Amino acid sequence: MTTVDDLWYLADEASQQAEQTYHRLSTEYDGFLEFETTKRVSRDRFRTVARRIRDNGAPYGAHTLAHRESEALLLVRHEAIGLWVLPGGETDGGESFRAAAERELREEGGVDASYDGLGMVGRVTFHAGDHSTWGVLPLFEARGRGEPTVSDPDGEITDAAWFRDLPPDTRDREQLLRWRDRRL
Numbered sequence: 001m002t003t004v005d006d007l008w009y010l011a012d013e014a015s016q017q018a019e020q021t022y023h024r025l026s027t028e029y030d031g032f033l034e035f036e037t038t039k040r041v042s043r044d045r046f047r048t049v050a051r052r053i054r055d056n057g058a059p060y061g062a063h064t065l066a067h068r069e070s071e072a073l074l075l076v077r078h079e080a081i082g083l084w085v086l087p088g089g090e091t092d093g094g095e096s097f098r099a100a101a102e103r104e105l106r107e108e109g110g111v112d113a114s115y116d117g118l119g120m121v122g123r124v125t126f127h128a129g130d131h132s133t134w135g136v137l138p139l140f141e142a143r144g145r146g147e148p149t150v151s152d153p154d155g156e157i158t159d160a161a162w163f164r165d166l167p168p169d170t171r172d173r174e175q176l177l178r179w180r181d182r183r184l
Contacts, residue, residue, distance in 0.1 A: 007047065011133035014053035021057025021136045022121070025097075029118035033182060035175040036123045046128035052090070053135035059126070060137055062097035063088025064105045065119045066144035068162060071180060074144050075170060076108045077159035083171045086139065087160070101140045108157045110149030113142035120179055122172075139179075 041049065049059040063086040066074040075084040087108040091100040098115065105113055119141030125134040148160035166173055 007043070007050070007128070007131045010047065010050045010054065011131050014050040014133040014135065017054050017057045018133070018135045022123075025118060025121060025136065025138060032118040033120045033175075033179055034123065035120065035172075035178075036125070037172070038125045038127065040127050043128045043131075046126055046131060046133075049126050049135065050133050053133060056091060057136050058091070058097065058138065059124055059135035061088055061090035061104070062101040062138045062140060064101045064109075064113065064115075065139050065141045065176075065179060066105060066109060066111060066113050067141070067180075067183075068144055070164060071183070072162040072164045073166065073176065073180065074105075074109050074111060074148060075161060075163055075166070076148075076150070076157045078156055078171075079158045080156055081171070083169050084163075084167050085171045086176075087157075088139075089154075097138045098140055101138070105142070105144075106151075108150060108152050109144075109160045110151060111144045111146040111160075113144045115140055115142045117141055120175065122175070 052059050076087045078085045087105045088101055089104040118138060120139040122137035123134055124137050150157050150160050
Protein backbone atom coordinates (compact mmCIF):
# COMPACT_ATOMS: atom_id res chain seq x y z
CA MET A 1 0.00 0.00 0.00
CA THR A 2 1.30 3.45 -0.93
CA THR A 3 1.12 6.28 1.60
CA VAL A 4 0.21 9.66 0.17
CA ASP A 5 2.14 12.56 1.62
CA ASP A 6 -0.33 15.30 2.51
CA LEU A 7 2.32 17.87 3.49
CA TRP A 8 2.12 19.62 0.14
CA TYR A 9 -1.63 20.19 0.67
CA LEU A 10 -1.18 21.33 4.27
CA ALA A 11 1.65 23.66 3.17
CA ASP A 12 -0.56 25.15 0.44
CA GLU A 13 -3.46 25.73 2.87
CA ALA A 14 -1.07 27.34 5.34
CA SER A 15 0.43 29.66 2.72
CA GLN A 16 -3.05 30.77 1.63
CA GLN A 17 -4.02 31.54 5.23
CA ALA A 18 -0.75 33.44 5.76
CA GLU A 19 -1.49 35.55 2.68
CA GLN A 20 -4.97 36.38 4.01
CA THR A 21 -3.58 37.21 7.46
CA TYR A 22 -0.88 39.44 6.02
CA HIS A 23 -3.45 41.25 3.88
CA ARG A 24 -5.75 41.76 6.88
CA LEU A 25 -2.92 43.15 9.03
CA SER A 26 -1.63 45.45 6.27
CA THR A 27 -5.15 46.79 5.74
CA GLU A 28 -5.72 47.39 9.45
CA TYR A 29 -2.28 48.84 10.27
CA ASP A 30 0.27 50.93 8.43
CA GLY A 31 3.81 52.17 8.94
CA PHE A 32 5.22 48.91 10.26
CA LEU A 33 8.63 47.50 9.38
CA GLU A 34 8.88 44.14 7.66
CA PHE A 35 11.49 41.42 7.85
CA GLU A 36 11.98 37.91 6.53
CA THR A 37 13.56 34.84 8.03
CA THR A 38 13.91 31.26 6.84
CA LYS A 39 14.05 28.08 8.89
CA ARG A 40 14.82 24.49 7.92
CA VAL A 41 12.88 22.14 10.17
CA SER A 42 12.11 18.44 10.50
CA ARG A 43 9.00 16.99 8.83
CA ASP A 44 7.27 16.69 12.23
CA ARG A 45 8.04 20.32 13.13
CA PHE A 46 6.95 21.41 9.65
CA ARG A 47 3.60 19.70 10.14
CA THR A 48 3.14 21.42 13.52
CA VAL A 49 3.90 24.95 12.27
CA ALA A 50 1.92 24.43 9.05
CA ARG A 51 -1.14 23.46 11.11
CA ARG A 52 -0.74 26.56 13.27
CA ILE A 53 -0.40 28.75 10.18
CA ARG A 54 -3.40 27.09 8.54
CA ASP A 55 -5.46 27.93 11.66
CA ASN A 56 -4.69 31.67 11.83
CA GLY A 57 -1.74 32.58 9.62
CA ALA A 58 0.82 32.76 12.42
CA PRO A 59 3.24 30.00 13.46
CA TYR A 60 4.18 31.64 16.77
CA GLY A 61 1.19 33.83 17.66
CA ALA A 62 1.84 37.50 18.41
CA HIS A 63 4.48 39.39 20.39
CA THR A 64 5.04 42.82 21.91
CA LEU A 65 7.83 45.33 21.34
CA ALA A 66 7.42 46.89 24.80
CA HIS A 67 9.69 49.91 25.15
CA ARG A 68 10.33 52.78 27.55
CA GLU A 69 11.07 56.40 26.75
CA SER A 70 14.74 55.62 27.44
CA GLU A 71 14.62 53.28 24.40
CA ALA A 72 14.97 50.27 26.70
CA LEU A 73 13.22 47.20 25.31
CA LEU A 74 11.60 44.49 27.44
CA LEU A 75 12.96 41.01 26.78
CA VAL A 76 12.16 37.73 28.48
CA ARG A 77 14.45 34.73 28.98
CA HIS A 78 13.19 31.61 27.23
CA GLU A 79 15.30 28.88 28.82
CA ALA A 80 14.19 26.07 26.49
CA ILE A 81 15.85 27.83 23.55
CA GLY A 82 18.51 29.64 25.60
CA LEU A 83 17.73 33.12 24.25
CA TRP A 84 16.31 36.48 25.24
CA VAL A 85 13.11 36.99 23.23
CA LEU A 86 10.17 39.36 22.97
CA PRO A 87 7.24 38.44 25.20
CA GLY A 88 4.54 36.71 23.21
CA GLY A 89 2.87 33.51 22.19
CA GLU A 90 0.00 31.73 20.51
CA THR A 91 -3.60 32.88 20.44
CA ASP A 92 -6.20 31.15 22.61
CA GLY A 93 -9.28 30.15 20.63
CA GLY A 94 -10.80 33.15 18.85
CA GLU A 95 -8.47 35.63 20.53
CA SER A 96 -7.11 38.40 18.26
CA PHE A 97 -3.38 38.79 17.72
CA ARG A 98 -3.34 41.98 19.75
CA ALA A 99 -5.28 40.41 22.62
CA ALA A 100 -2.81 37.49 22.61
CA ALA A 101 0.15 39.90 22.63
CA GLU A 102 -1.36 41.82 25.58
CA ARG A 103 -2.09 38.64 27.57
CA GLU A 104 1.36 37.21 26.91
CA LEU A 105 3.02 40.50 27.93
CA ARG A 106 1.18 40.38 31.27
CA GLU A 107 2.09 36.72 31.86
CA GLU A 108 5.69 36.76 30.68
CA GLY A 109 6.75 40.32 31.51
CA GLY A 110 4.32 41.50 34.17
CA VAL A 111 4.32 45.13 32.99
CA ASP A 112 1.53 47.49 31.99
CA ALA A 113 1.61 48.90 28.48
CA SER A 114 -0.19 51.31 26.16
CA TYR A 115 -0.34 49.83 22.68
CA ASP A 116 0.53 52.04 19.69
CA GLY A 117 -0.17 49.66 16.80
CA LEU A 118 1.83 47.20 14.80
CA GLY A 119 5.59 47.83 14.92
CA MET A 120 6.86 44.99 12.74
CA VAL A 121 5.63 42.06 10.70
CA GLY A 122 7.85 39.11 10.00
CA ARG A 123 7.50 36.66 7.15
CA VAL A 124 8.78 33.33 8.44
CA THR A 125 9.39 30.71 5.73
CA PHE A 126 9.73 27.05 6.70
CA HIS A 127 11.36 24.30 4.64
CA ALA A 128 11.30 20.54 5.20
CA GLY A 129 12.69 18.52 2.33
CA ASP A 130 10.83 19.59 -0.83
CA HIS A 131 8.04 21.28 1.15
CA SER A 132 7.80 24.94 2.09
CA THR A 133 5.25 27.30 3.58
CA TRP A 134 5.29 30.63 5.34
CA GLY A 135 3.55 32.42 8.17
CA VAL A 136 3.17 35.88 9.63
CA LEU A 137 4.78 37.08 12.87
CA PRO A 138 2.99 40.22 14.16
CA LEU A 139 4.98 42.35 16.63
CA PHE A 140 2.87 45.03 18.32
CA GLU A 141 4.47 48.20 19.62
CA ALA A 142 3.68 49.40 23.16
CA ARG A 143 4.98 51.89 25.73
CA GLY A 144 5.72 49.85 28.87
CA ARG A 145 5.57 50.84 32.51
CA GLY A 146 6.72 49.14 35.67
CA GLU A 147 9.26 46.59 36.71
CA PRO A 148 9.03 43.17 35.08
CA THR A 149 7.76 40.14 36.96
CA VAL A 150 7.35 36.71 35.44
CA SER A 151 4.16 34.69 36.02
CA ASP A 152 4.28 32.47 32.95
CA PRO A 153 1.77 29.61 33.35
CA ASP A 154 3.76 27.52 30.85
CA GLY A 155 6.97 27.81 32.88
CA GLU A 156 9.02 28.56 29.75
CA ILE A 157 10.01 32.09 30.77
CA THR A 158 12.46 32.39 33.69
CA ASP A 159 13.38 36.09 33.69
CA ALA A 160 12.32 39.46 32.28
CA ALA A 161 14.28 42.72 32.10
CA TRP A 162 14.52 46.09 30.36
CA PHE A 163 17.53 46.38 28.02
CA ARG A 164 18.92 49.53 26.46
CA ASP A 165 21.76 47.47 24.96
CA LEU A 166 20.41 44.19 23.65
CA PRO A 167 22.25 41.06 24.81
CA PRO A 168 24.20 39.19 22.11
CA ASP A 169 21.92 36.17 22.63
CA THR A 170 18.75 38.02 21.63
CA ARG A 171 16.58 36.26 19.03
CA ASP A 172 16.12 38.40 15.89
CA ARG A 173 18.58 40.93 17.32
CA GLU A 174 19.35 42.65 14.01
CA GLN A 175 15.65 43.20 13.22
CA LEU A 176 15.04 44.59 16.73
CA LEU A 177 17.96 47.00 16.38
CA ARG A 178 16.62 48.10 12.99
CA TRP A 179 13.21 48.77 14.55
CA ARG A 180 14.77 50.69 17.46
CA ASP A 181 16.98 52.79 15.14
CA ARG A 182 13.90 53.73 13.11
CA ARG A 183 12.21 55.04 16.25
CA LEU A 184 15.10 57.37 17.20
